[in-house]
Amino acid sequence: MCQLLAMNSFKPARLDFSLAGFLRRGGETGEHADGWGAAFFGEEGCRHIIDEQASARSPLAQAVQQQAVSACNIIVHIRKATRGAVTSENCHPFVRKLWGREWAFAHNGTLEQVDASATGHFRAVGQTDSELAFCSLLNALREEFGEQAPELQAQIDCLDAVSAKLARHGSFNFVMSNGETLFARRATELSYVQRAYPFGCARLLDCAMNIDFARHNHLDDRMVIVATAPLTDEAWQPLPQGEVIAFQRGMAHTASPMQFAV
Template identity: 60%
Template sequence: MCQLLGMNSFKPARLDFSLAGFLRRGGETDEHADGWGAACFTDRGCELLIDEGASATSVAAEHFQREHCPVRNVLVHIRKATQGAVSRQNCHPFVRQLWGRDWAFAHNGNLERDKLAVPQLFQPAGETDSEQAFCLICDALVQHFGAEAPTHEALHALLSETADRIAQAGTFNFMLSNGEILFARCATELHYVQRAWPFGRARLLDCEREIEFAQYNNLDDRMIIVATRPLTDEAWQAIPQGRLMAFMQGQMLAI
């Protein structure tokens, strides 16, 4: 299956250290070589970069790791195709607009499409079960809340209910963000770590690289990193199976 990486930060930050290990899993240290993509939320909205090549050898991936601008929210996905051709159209993340904001979604798992409802308001452009599930989430949000954006608590409750219903069709690990809040749902495997004061040292598991975070951060910096599997030797926390967690401003929301 695929793998996921997300960041939610209190202040604009770069993800290049985590990317240095994660992108190698796309064909070098792991088998997820059927495309990759990244959704970065800037002041202009969501900037989407996708590539059907393996991230471990992609020139675009190397450039993205080296040159992407500091942001507060990022979703990154490396794909091992289970449904749909290896093509740009089927690469995650997928993006739709709700309540005047871009929403980005990336999925890890496999859903039986004949067990999924047919989206009504939002239609998939590609062939994947993942995009169909995202469209069903968007349908549910609009049908329930209408034209007015809900509170974080109401949004979390409906997302959790909708995700549980979709998960009856198979494995449904996913990340979803609107540039302010990052949702992460674990079905089988998903982990997170917070990087905040007092900052320590970390070593990547997929390549020979380490960092002393205190050299690059201020006392009030903090961020959450979410990944399918831990990327470093830090004390990652497993998200409980079946739980939808929410992160904002670099910390977990108590909802």
């Protein structure tokens, strides 16, 4: 299946260390060689990048790493095709606009017989079950709340209910962001780690790279990294299974705050 990576940060941050390991899984240390994509949310909106080449061999992926883009929310996906041809239109993340914000979505798993609603505002362009599921989520939000965004908890509750219905059709791990909030759902595999003061050191599992985060961060920096499989030797923890979790400013937004392993 595909691989997911996402970040939610208190302040704009770079993800190039994690990307150095993650993108190697697209055709080098992993079999996910059917395209990749990323969405970086900055002050000017969402920078959306997709490429049907394997990320481990993509010149565009190398350029993104060299640019070291800073953002508060980032979503990255490397694809192993199960539905739809290996084309750019089927590469995640998918992006749509709702409530004046761009939303980006990436999915890991396979869903059977997903109906995005022929009368819905949001329609799929490619042939993937993932894009259909994304349109289903956004259609549900728009139909439930109209043209005005509700409070965050109402969004979580709606996404949780619709996700549970979609999950009846297969495996539904996803990450989604509107540039302010990162939403994530684990069905099978999805883990997280929080990086905050006091910062430690980490080693990538996919290549020989180490970092001392204390040398690159300020005392008030704080971020959460979410990935299908741990990227480093840090104390990653699985997300709660079968529910939508939201992250803002590098922390979880839940009724019972999650205890992060730092």
